[in-house]
Amino acid sequence: EAGVTQSPTHLIKTRGQQATLRCSPISGHTSVYWYQQALGLGLQFLLWYDEGEERNRGNFPPRFSGRQFPNYSSELNVNALELEDSALYLCASGLQGGSYGYTFGSGTRLTVV
Amino acid sequence: AQSVTQLGSHVSVSEGALVLLRCNYSSSVPPYLFWYVQYPNQGLQLLLKYTTGATLVKGINGFEAEFKKSETSFHLTKPSAHMSDAAEYFCAVRGHTGGFKTIFGAGTRLFVKA
Numbered sequence: 001e002a003g004v005t006q007s008p009t010h011l012i013k014t015r016g017q018q019a020t021l022r023c024s025p026i027s028g029h030t031s032v033y034w035y036q037q038a039l040g041l042g043l044q045f046l047l048w049y050d051e052g053e054e055r056n057r058g059n060f061p062p063r064f065s066g067r068q069f070p071n072y073s074s075e076l077n078v079n080a081l082e083l084e085d086s087a088l089y090l091c092a093s094g095l096q097g098g099s100y101g102y103t104f105g106s107g108t109r110l111t112v113v
Numbered sequence: 114a115q116s117v118t119q120l121g122s123h124v125s126v127s128e129g130a131l132v133l134l135r136c137n138y139s140s141s142v143p144p145y146l147f148w149y150v151q152y153p154n155q156g157l158q159l160l161l162k163y164t165t166g167a168t169l170v171k172g173i174n175g176f177e178a179e180f181k182k183s184e185t186s187f188h189l190t191k192p193s194a195h196m197s198d199a200a201e202y203f204c205a206v207r208g209h210t211g212g213f214k215t216i217f218g219a220g221t222r223l224f225v226k227a
């Protein structure tokens with residue numbers, strides 16, 4: 001069974017540009033969670049999608065957005081990139097709102113120069 | 114709102130020694146509790162979880178954790194450390210309300226000395 005897959009593995013963008021990150025959950029998981037792991041800041045909750053709807057959002061500005069497609073894959077968009085957006089972006093999928101834990105992908109390393 | 118605190122950003126043990134990583138949570142009712150491990154340049158892997166029932170939870174790679182409601186703690190232990198255990202460990206809490214988001218601790222990096 002395939003795990004959670006994220007693409008691309010690495011992404012280098014210039015300040016002010018837009019970045020698009022993609023995630024495919026484990027088959028059968030309808031929920032996708034996005035986290036930002038910046039150096040020294042731990043994992044910060046970004047977004048939760050379930051059944052195509054945004055269910056919860058962390059304390060991030062509106063330029064962080066995303067969506068979930070009918071096949072439950074998800075996309076995270078970051079507009080007007082800033083240097084401090086450089087981080088590892090982790091996607092996870094789970095069941096029952098995460099009450100059984102998450103399965104994480106290996107992440108997308110976003111570098112803003 | 115729930116929160117989670119991991120005591121010690123770095124822990125160093127000798128190979129074969131006991132591993133103890135501390136985690137305390139704040140929640141109005143006992144939440145779901147998790148420990149994850151992260152190896153360099155990888156995502157997080159679920160080690161073990163507490164939902165309900167038995168308070169001593171066994172996970173993968175010989176790790177276990179005990180839920181102590183009176184102490185609001187969920188410390189992770191392993192009787193004998195291996196070099197391969199060197200990684201970063203995250204405690205996480207997911208409440209029963211408040212949007213069901215899972216909150217992660219800041220992480221504890223475990224070093225294992227030969």
